[in-house]
Amino acid sequence: MHNEIPNVETLRAKVLSNVSVKFHHFKSKLTTKFIYVERKEENSCTLYASVDEETWQQFVKIREIEKWQVNITSYIWI
Secondary structure, eight states, rough: OOOOOOOOOHHHHHHHHHHHHHHHHHHHHHIIIIISSSTSSSSSTTTTTTSHHHHHHHHHHHHHHHHHHHHHTTTTTO
16 A cells, blocks of 8 residues: 655645644634533633633633724624
Protein backbone atom coordinates (compact mmCIF):
# COMPACT_ATOMS: atom_id res chain seq x y z
CA MET A 1 0.00 0.00 0.00
CA HIS A 2 1.36 3.39 -0.97
CA ASN A 3 0.27 6.56 0.83
CA GLU A 4 1.13 9.95 -0.54
CA ILE A 5 1.60 12.91 1.75
CA PRO A 6 -0.37 15.90 0.47
CA ASN A 7 1.15 19.31 -0.14
CA VAL A 8 2.46 20.42 3.26
CA GLU A 9 1.25 24.04 2.89
CA THR A 10 -2.24 22.91 1.94
CA LEU A 11 -2.34 20.51 4.86
CA ARG A 12 -1.04 23.19 7.23
CA ALA A 13 -3.72 25.64 6.09
CA LYS A 14 -6.46 23.03 6.56
CA VAL A 15 -5.24 22.09 10.04
CA LEU A 16 -5.00 25.72 11.17
CA SER A 17 -8.44 26.46 9.77
CA ASN A 18 -9.88 23.47 11.59
CA VAL A 19 -8.20 24.48 14.86
CA SER A 20 -9.58 28.01 14.47
CA VAL A 21 -13.12 26.73 13.95
CA LYS A 22 -12.88 24.34 16.92
CA PHE A 23 -11.53 27.09 19.19
CA HIS A 24 -14.34 29.44 18.11
CA HIS A 25 -16.92 26.75 18.93
CA PHE A 26 -15.30 26.08 22.30
CA LYS A 27 -15.43 29.79 23.24
CA SER A 28 -19.05 29.98 22.10
CA LYS A 29 -19.90 26.95 24.22
CA LEU A 30 -18.24 28.50 27.28
CA THR A 31 -20.03 31.79 26.71
CA THR A 32 -23.42 30.19 26.30
CA LYS A 33 -23.18 27.70 29.15
CA PHE A 34 -21.25 29.61 31.79
CA ILE A 35 -21.98 33.26 31.14
CA TYR A 36 -25.46 33.55 29.67
CA VAL A 37 -27.56 30.50 30.41
CA GLU A 38 -27.19 27.17 32.15
CA ARG A 39 -24.39 27.48 34.70
CA LYS A 40 -24.06 31.21 35.12
CA GLU A 41 -23.07 30.87 38.78
CA GLU A 42 -20.44 28.21 38.05
CA ASN A 43 -16.86 28.62 36.94
CA SER A 44 -15.55 26.69 33.94
CA CYS A 45 -12.21 26.16 35.70
CA THR A 46 -13.72 23.24 37.60
CA LEU A 47 -14.73 21.51 34.37
CA TYR A 48 -11.74 22.39 32.18
CA ALA A 49 -8.33 21.99 33.82
CA SER A 50 -6.67 23.97 31.01
CA VAL A 51 -8.64 27.13 31.93
CA ASP A 52 -7.06 28.90 34.90
CA GLU A 53 -8.90 31.40 37.09
CA GLU A 54 -7.19 34.51 35.69
CA THR A 55 -7.86 33.51 32.09
CA TRP A 56 -11.49 32.75 32.95
CA GLN A 57 -12.01 36.13 34.62
CA GLN A 58 -10.55 37.91 31.58
CA PHE A 59 -12.81 35.89 29.29
CA VAL A 60 -15.91 36.77 31.34
CA LYS A 61 -14.93 40.43 31.46
CA ILE A 62 -14.67 40.56 27.65
CA ARG A 63 -18.04 38.83 27.26
CA GLU A 64 -19.72 41.27 29.65
CA ILE A 65 -18.66 44.38 27.74
CA GLU A 66 -21.79 46.01 26.33
CA LYS A 67 -20.32 46.50 22.85
CA TRP A 68 -19.47 42.80 22.59
CA GLN A 69 -22.95 41.80 23.77
CA VAL A 70 -24.63 44.06 21.21
CA ASN A 71 -22.55 42.53 18.42
CA ILE A 72 -23.25 38.95 19.48
CA THR A 73 -26.99 39.16 20.18
CA SER A 74 -27.83 38.53 16.56
CA TYR A 75 -26.01 35.17 16.76
CA ILE A 76 -27.31 33.76 20.05
CA TRP A 77 -30.86 32.56 20.57
CA ILE A 78 -31.50 32.20 24.27
